[in-house]
Amino acid sequence: MGAQTEERRAKFVQRYNEVENNDGDLSAQCHYCTHYSSAIIVASFLVRMEPFTTTFLSLQGGSFDVADRMFHSVKKEWDSASKDNMSDVRELIPEFFYLPDFLINSNKFEFGCMQDGTTLGDVVLPKWAKGDPCEFIRLQREALESDYVSANLHLWIDLIFGFKQQGPAAVEAVNVCHPYFNGDLIDLANMKDPLKKSTILGFVSNFGQIPRQLFTKPHPPRLGNQKSNSGKEATSGSAAAGDTQPFFFNLNKLKPSVQALKELIRGPVGHIVCGEKEVFAVEKNKLLIPPLWNMTFSWGFNDHTSAFKSYGTEKSFAISESLADWGQCLCASCPTQSSIITAGTSTVVCVWEISISKDKLKHMKLKQTLYGHTDDVTCLATSLTYSVVISGSLDRTCIIWDYNRLNYITQLPEHNAGLSAVAINDLTGDIASCAGPFLYLWTIKGQLVSSINTSCGPEGDILCCCFTQTFEWDSRNVIVTGCADGIVRLWKTEYVKTQLPAHQVDPVSPGHTAATTPEETGKKWEKHLVLCRELNRNQENSRKRYKNNPAVTALAISRTQNTLLVGDAWGRVFSWSTEG
Numbered sequence: 001m002g003a004q005t006e007e008r009r010a011k012f013v014q015r016y017n018e019v020e021n022n023d024g025d026l027s028a029q030c031h032y033c034t035h036y037s038s039a040i041i042v043a044s045f046l047v048r049m050e051p052f053t054t055t056f057l058s059l060q061g062g063s064f065d066v067a068d069r070m071f072h073s074v075k076k077e078w079d080s081a082s083k084d085n086m087s088d089v090r091e092l093i094p095e096f097f098y099l100p101d102f103l104i105n106s107n108k109f110e111f112g113c114m115q116d117g118t119t120l121g122d123v124v125l126p127k128w129a130k131g132d133p134c135e136f137i138r139l140q141r142e143a144l145e146s147d148y149v150s151a152n153l154h155l156w157i158d159l160i161f162g163f164k165q166q167g168p169a170a171v172e173a174v175n176v177c178h179p180y181f182n183g184d185l186i187d188l189a190n191m192k193d194p195l196k197k198s199t200i201l202g203f204v205s206n207f208g209q210i211p212r213q214l215f216t217k218p219h220p221p222r223l224g225n226q227k228s229n230s231g232k233e234a235t236s237g238s239a240a241a242g243d244t245q246p247f248f249f250n251l252n253k254l255k256p257s258v259q260a261l262k263e264l265i266r267g268p269v270g271h272i273v274c275g276e277k278e279v280f281a282v283e284k285n286k287l288l289i290p291p292l293w294n295m296t297f298s299w300g301f302n303d304h305t306s307a308f309k310s311y312g313t314e315k316s317f318a319i320s321e322s323l324a325d326w327g328q329c330l331c332a333s334c335p336t337q338s339s340i341i342t343a344g345t346s347t348v349v350c351v352w353e354i355s356i357s358k359d360k361l362k363h364m365k366l367k368q369t370l371y372g373h374t375d376d377v378t379c380l381a382t383s384l385t386y387s388v389v390i391s392g393s394l395d396r397t398c399i400i401w402d403y404n405r406l407n408y409i410t411q412l413p414e415h416n417a418g419l420s421a422v423a424i425n426d427l428t429g430d431i432a433s434c435a436g437p438f439l440y441l442w443t444i445k446g447q448l449v450s451s452i453n454t455s456c457g458p459e460g461d462i463l464c465c466c467f468t469q470t471f472e473w474d475s476r477n478v479i480v481t482g483c484a485d486g487i488v489r490l491w492k493t494e495y496v497k498t499q500l501p502a503h504q505v506d507p508v509s510p511g512h513t514a515a516t517t518p519e520e521t522g523k524k525w526e527k528h529l530v531l532c533r534e535l536n537r538n539q540e541n542s543r544k545r546y547k548n549n550p551a552v553t554a555l556a557i558s559r560t561q562n563t564l565l566v567g568d569a570w571g572r573v574f575s576w577s578t579e580g
Contacts, residue, residue: 001089002031003174004082011086012174030178036091038208044071045093048105048123067112073124074136097141100133130495130525134443141473154219162215178203182210244579246561248468248478251490251533253578254564261565262573266314269567272556279565280311281573284553287334295356297340299329306342308361318361326350333389335382335403339367341389343377349391349399351406368406372399375418383424386444390431392419398433400446410446416453423479425467432479434462439481439491439529450493452529459485459551466555478532480557480564486549488535488566488576495525535566535576 003009012031019029040059046052047070057063064070071077081088095102103123105111111120122133129136143149158164164173166182179185180203191197247254262269262281270284273293280293285300288311298307298316304327308318323329327346334340337356343349349370355362375395382389382403389401398412398419417436424431429444437455439462442448454460464482479491500523538549554567564576 001036001081001091008083008086009174015086016171016174016176028179029176031174031176032089033178034087034089035177035181035208035210036089037093038206040206041090041208042093046095046102047071047111048107048109049102050107052102053107053109064109064111067114067120070111070120071123072111072114072118072120074126075124096137097144098137100137103133103136132495132525132527135495138473138475145471145473150222154221157215157219161211161213162219163213163217165210165213177210180204181207184210184213244560244562244577246468246470246476247557247564247577248490248532248561249476250578254533254535254576255578256535256537257575257577260572260574262567264571264573267571268551268569269554269571269573272554272565272567272573274556274558274563274565276559279556279573281554281567282311283571287332287340289334289356290337295359297332297334299323299332299342304328306364308356310359317359318356320361320364322352322364322366323350330376330378331380333380333382335384340364341380341382343373343380343391345376347371347373347375347377347393347395349373349377349380349389349401351389370399370401370406370408372408372411373397378419379422381422381424383426383429385426386424386429388424388444390422390424390433392422392433392435394418396435398422398431400431400444412440412442412446413448415440420461420463421465421481423465423467425469427467427469427472430467432465432467434465434481436461437483438462439465439479441479441493441529450527450529452491454481454483454489454491454531456485456487459483463551463553464555466557468557468561470561479529480555482552482555482566484551486536486538486551486568488552488555488564490532490535491529492532493527494530496528497523498526499523535564537566537574 002012016029016031019027039055043052043056043059047056077090081090103125105121113119125131125133125136128139159173159175163169164175166185170176180200186200188197188200261279264281264283267283269281270286271282271288273280273288275293280288282288282296285298287297289295289297294311296309296311298309301307304324306320306323306329307316308320309316323342326342326344326348328344329342330344332340332342338354340352340354341349342352350366351368351370353363353365353367370391373391373393373395375393377391377393379392380389384403387403388409389403390398391401392398396415396418398415400409400412401407402409412431412433415433415435416438419433419435421434422432430449431442431444433440433442437453437460438451439454440448440451454462461484462481463484466480468477468480470477476492481489481491483489536549550568550570552566553569556565557563558565562577565573566576567573
């Protein structure tokens with residue numbers, strides 16, 4: 001951070017040259033008398049979140065700092081650390097690349113007012129973030145994962161952990177910190193001068209400490225950034241050279257398979273799984289059991305029992321009556337080979353512990369019952385990554401449950417109709433819920449991002465949905481919905497500038513320059529769901545729209561994300577890809 005501009009770099013070089021003493025005293029020869037990371041730097045960035053609020057107050061003697069010195073604007077902090085303040089050489093903390101929560105004053109802490117009258121609340125973001133902390137973090141992460149950073153990451157390692165941390169290489173790189181910060185150079189255990197020892201400990205406590213030197217030779221560049229055979233650098237956001245790109249990178253080139261990959265004779269497709277070597281598919285009211293997908297769990301029988309079968313056969317190797325006490329089962333989820341979650345007309349979500357060995361069911365025990373819905377529970381989804389279960393009901397609500405503790409977390413507000421499908425994005429934690437023709441997108445904390453009425457006719461109800469998942473920072477990811485009219489629709493999120501009601505327009509604080517032009521005053525960015533592409537296999541093959549398309553009942557995406565699998569009410573599974 002000391003060399004972001006030539007002028008700033010020259011000042012630090014001048015500081016180094018002005019001091020000849022290098023014996024470890026306070027006036028030692030160095031470029032930087034402060035450090036790039038310390039407890040107070042981390043706590044000041046994260047002050048809006050506990051437990052860091054308490055940590056900050058502890059470091060500040062029990063009260064917040066003067067408002068003008070608090071972290072409140074990304075631009076102000078950048079200007080300070082890159083050009084304005086010679087004592088400020090802070091680097092970004094990891095939270096700038098994955099955690100939008102620290103930018104929001106959701107706890108409503110009172111940080112006071114600045115001298116110009118501005119009340120401190122949420123962090124002021126750059127214009128390119130469109131006022132959205134999530135978009136700010138996404139773009140930060142996209143930049144971090146870029147080819148440029150990958151190509152230069154080893155140079156940063158040299159400065160922080162490598163051969164440029166100390167010695168002549170550090171002097172040449174303008175990277176010499178005060179020796180009190182360097183634990184490798186000072187032996188506190190054998191230091192006899194108590195005053196000097198106390199001074200050094202105070203420096204480390206207040207300003208931070210340089211990590212131990214790990215490398216004494218230049219660190220090699222990242223292998224993944226080497227040139228490919230074609231002479232072009234492989235990008236971090238695309239497939240490796242020679243591999244097919246994710247299907248949603250080229251939506252206009254998507255083509256359906258000519259023949260069905262699977263044809264089930266006993267009813268609509270209910271569940272599709274893409275294995276390493278083959279595609280697995282089962283009918284409605286059946287569920288494939290991970291991790292081998294060679295067994296199925298079936299429900300929906302007249303006597304309310306359930307059955308376990310080997311994949312590809314209708315012969316049951318075990319029948320369980322455990323579900324009989326909980327009404328008719330309408331949906332199920334199987335996150336692991338030892339756990340099944342069921343729900344239905346009883347309105348109760350039941351979590352079962354199962355044990356299967358050599359095609360024998362040892363037990364199916366009720367582990368927990370989750371109460372919260374007031375009508376039939378019609379859909380379930382589970383994410384082991386985020387340890388949550390989502391249940392949707394005809395009572396028009398979704399409930400988020402903690403999968404580890406098996407208790408209630410929060411409820412998504414009422415939808416426009418009874419729920420028909422839910423899905424969780426394992427990369428971002430985003431939740432998609434479908435009610436009739438309505439599609440809703442939520443954060444993992446239950447905050448509504450956007451919603452849309454997708455209706456294109458009387459048979460436009462959404463029956464299933466899923467997320468594409470390449471990289472969490474890739475804006476090309478889409479939400480896929482399968483509808484009763486037989487059409488698959490792909491949706492993405494876009495920012496749209498909307499007009500605020502007059503009473504919500506914030507006046508410009510005294511002494512502040514307006515951040516927007518007069519034409520933009522009273523407007524804000526909103527995230528909207530936008531239709532990218534409709535996939536209609538019959539129309540694609542015959543160039544005309546059929547009215548009797550079979551409903552889309554199941555969706556799945558291949559592990560490489562290059563193929564979309566679509567199951568329909570006629571028991572067929574087709575694929576869509578850019579391979580033709």
